[in-house]
Amino acid sequence: MSQPSPELSPSRRDARIRLAMVLTAALFLVVAARLFKLQVLQHDEYARRADAQHTHTVILDPARGSIFDRNGYLLAGNSPVVTLEVYWPSVPAGSESAIDSLLARIRGAGAEVPVPDRTGVNQIIASDMPWEEALPIISGPVPIGVNWRVGARRTYPLGDDAAQIIGRSTRDCNEGLEREFNSLLTGEPGVCLVERSAYPGMSITSPEASGTPPVDGDDIRLTIDARFQNIVQEELERAAVMSGAEWAAAVLVDPATGDILALGGFPVRAPDGSLLANPCISSIHEPGSTFKIVTLAACLEEGLLTSSDSFDCSAGRIPVADRMISDCHSFGVLSVEQIIAQSSNVGTIQMAGCLADSTLYEYSSRFGFGARTGIELPGEEEGLLHRVSEWSRLSRACLAIGQEVAVTPLQLAMAFCVVANGGNLVRPRLVAASRGTDGWRDWSGIRPRRVISEETAAEIRRILTEAVETGTGASAAVRGVSVAGKTGTAERLGFGAGAYLSAFVGMLPAERPRIVCAVVFDRPDYAYRFVSSLAAPVFSSIMTRLLASDPSIALGVPEEAGGVAVLR
């Protein structure tokens, strides 16, 4: 009987080796294919998953842009604040005393501290603590489970003086310019990828991460002058409190450019503390006699009258349709110049008699009434100017003396700018420039529109100077400087007997005005109903303080050959 050989036959052994080689090669192929799929085809996906496991994304808040006045004074900035919170599940048992001690330190820094709620999860223990108060607390060891983050709070160094222009920016809402330019001021948030670490506080910015830095919001430079704004607010508040006026407004404008230098309002806040809208753009009223410059301009520009033409105003009243319009007393025969200086209603209505309805309406419209001025503030009213087709038989006479028309104090000031700058209607502007990543960029104004000729404007300025020197605006005079201006008293219909509006709009120096100022008080006490006892003296006070603060204003708009102005 033969035994099977323990050795494989060579052919069989070769076959087995080949089989093993094929299997090994196949195995390698499978591994290689899998590797190819993981490393090449699905590389991005797995790389992303890996990144997500060992890094996390932190959103970087951009700094909100600051707001400056025309001289670089900070009107709205940012102040760092710290918020501290406890994540109670992370607080080790037995270390509550450390938290209590921290709360005591926060309380000691003057911040309000809530009652610890250890059954909760996340609790804010200090919100928006000023940086300097929070620094001693967070720079030392902070108990486990307590986190802090730094944010920013908007600050307004000028207080409420410019609050009705700048507005306020809070977590809940934005107002004023803060709202109008919110997208410009906000900037773009950035992203930072941080590598996770097993040790708290040791996370590091990933050196390979492709995060994007935040882009801070643009800074804005306004045309406002903080010194003038402060003066205007102080004078308005003093006079409004003294006279018991419901509201008061004052506008300061550079007539050559339309730059708003101050935009004051009173009251600034409602009894509940909320910010009120700026009355310079949101309160409409009948302009009264201040509107007579439109009638005068139309008559002079159309060549229908000269300033020496005269009208008989001796009756002291004039019948219009079925109504009688009167002066405060009879003046006799007055020239056009005297009619404006004495603010005679009877004379002005006779002047308007020379004009066609459409002409008076056209000039009213060309002076900017009945349309928004386009100032960069939200909530501007457009006023009211009826079309000729809507007029009654009374309308022309009423419009000529500033009735049946509603305006804002800003519209009034811009209309007087036409007279001050030689006949052009300029658009008011509040923003002079903005600063982004590429530096300061000036914001160009809108091209002015001619309303009346330079000669007519100069003639009106002369007549308005007469109104201050010898007429109703005498109490608006400023010592040493020539002032041109017009008073306006309007009865406030719908507010009961004895409700008046007192307004004065003036410019100085009268020959080459650098500043136009409109001052309006609504419903002061009866004793203050006349402009001479309220709006005009306030104009004088504001201008006197302005000149003391910046005497170069008295030089007026510089002429090419230079000039001299002496205050005596």
Add this chain to the structure above:
Amino acid sequence: MTRRRQLLTAAVLLGTALAVSQIAFYNWRIVLALEMRELEEIRTSLQREVRQLENRRAELTAPARLAEIGSALGLAPLPLDRMALCCGSAEGRSGDVATLP
């Protein structure tokens, strides 16, 4: 030493060198990242300080405060009737002066 042993030694040395350089590179990267974080914190802190100082400067130079301090020091603006303004320059306003009459 056989040729085979030489090759093995070289491979081990090369591997060790690679491993050490890898560890060194990793540590260097961590050190740089920590430095970067430190610098970032300094930058943020300086930015905060700049903002604080800007706010402080604005508070100190507030017009109402300056007027109050000026009055207390007897530096209130001169009355208008004690001022004379002269502008003698045709180019710009560089010739402006303010003098008492």
